Amino acid sequence: MATLGNPQNTIAVLKKYNFNFQKKFGQNFLIDTHVLEKIISAANVGEEDFVLEIGPGIGTMTQYLCEHGREVAAVEIDKNLIPILEDTLSAYANVQIIHQDILKMDINRLVHEKNQGKPIKVVANLPYYITTPIIMGLFESHVPIESITIMVQKEVADRMQVGPGTKDYGALSLAVQYYAKPEIVANVPPNCFMPRPKVGSAVIRLTRHQQAPVKVMQERQMFALIRASFNQRRKTLVNGLNNAADISYSKEQVVQALEKMGLPANVRGETLTLEQFARLSNLLGGG
Ligand code: SAM
Numbered sequence: 420m421a422t423l424g425n426p427q428n429t430i431a432v433l434k435k436y437n438f439n440f441q442k443k444f445g446q447n448f449l450i451d452t453h454v455l456e457k458i459i460s461a462a463n464v465g466e467e468d469f470v471l472e473i474g475p476g477i478g479t480m481t482q483y484l485c486e487h488g489r490e491v492a493a494v495e496i497d498k499n500l501i502p503i504l505e506d507t508l509s510a511y512a513n514v515q516i517i518h519q520d521i522l523k524m525d526i527n528r529l530v531h532e533k534n535q536g537k538p539i540k541v542v543a544n545l546p547y548y549i550t551t552p553i554i555m556g557l558f559e560s561h562v563p564i565e566s567i568t569i570m571v572q573k574e575v576a577d578r579m580q581v582g583p584g585t586k587d588y589g590a591l592s593l594a595v596q597y598y599a600k601p602e603i604v605a606n607v608p609p610n611c612f613m614p615r616p617k618v619g620s621a622v623i624r625l626t627r628h629q630q631a632p633v634k635v636m637q638e639r640q641m642f643a644l645i646r647a648s649f650n651q652r653r654k655t656l657v658n659g660l661n662n663a664a665d666i667s668y669s670k671e672q673v674v675q676a677l678e679k680m681g682l683p684a685n686v687r688g689e690t691l692t693l694e695q696f697a698r699l700s701n702l703l704g705g706g
Pocket of ligand 1: 448449474476480495519521545547549
């Protein structure tokens with residue numbers, strides 16, 4: 420089987436199987452070998468590694484992962500792609516093709532069965548319609564992960580990287596930075612895909628922190644505070660928390676906690692750092 424990164428070979432496979440792209444699955448296949456090489460080198464996949472690929476498509480990147488890694492699990496939702504993957508990956512004995520919705524899969528179990536529970540690498544050109552639930556699902560379910568190297572919408576990559584004081588700063592920035600160190604490793608224009616997406620893309624690597632960068636007693640509560648603050652961006656933090664159904668502190672309690680932190684009662688959530696959200700959560704939680 421010829422390398423699929425080359426557009427002619429991709430077209431040949433699509434024709435052979437009479438494949439129709441499904442918009443609802445966010446299907447934009449990579450057709451640029453330079454970008455593929457960049458992803459593989461950023462992910463630093465080596466012969467010891469177990470790699471989870473989310474959404475292999477016709478197996479373009481999967482071939483590279485099989486060449487470099489020890490073992491690959493490729494999880495694909497579209498049943499029409501399964502026979503294609505069996506064909507394009509037939510030369511590799513180190514790949515398992517799994518027909519599943521990644522959001523419904525027990526990834527912890529897979530890691531325990533296939534990698535003795537040791538941290539894995541995740542590599543993917545993600546379906547953009549579910550980027551955030553996939554990333555948050557991986558972090559929040561505490562799957563043992565070393566790094567996640569993914570293609571996402573450029574704007575989403577920017578959001579993961581920024582700090583307070585920028586318009587892109589939000590709940591996703593804080594969640595990603597709590598769990599990992601984000602680094603954009605490449606910007607990728609629409610012409611590197613078939614069909615071309617309407618937006619620009621970027622490859623971002625999230626390296627899991629060995630230890631969380633802040634100490635927080637109740638992780639869940641801190642994320643509830645963060646979500647409530649950004650749900651109503653234009654409101655003050657005190658009013659934002661007061662309006663949130665899952666937060667039961669009174670305005671006075673919040674103002675008092677802010678005072679202890681040296682922050683004014685009319686501060687907006689979008690100006691707080693991760694450290695400040697952790698401190699606020701700890702103060703409210705009695706710590
Ligand atoms: N990796 C391929 C490539 O780079 O050419 C395809 C990338 S395409 C952007 C996203 C892939 O994810 C598609 O193959 C799509 O069918 C698959 N997909 C979409 N939703 C999924 C889900 N919930 N679980 C698993 N795969 C999914």
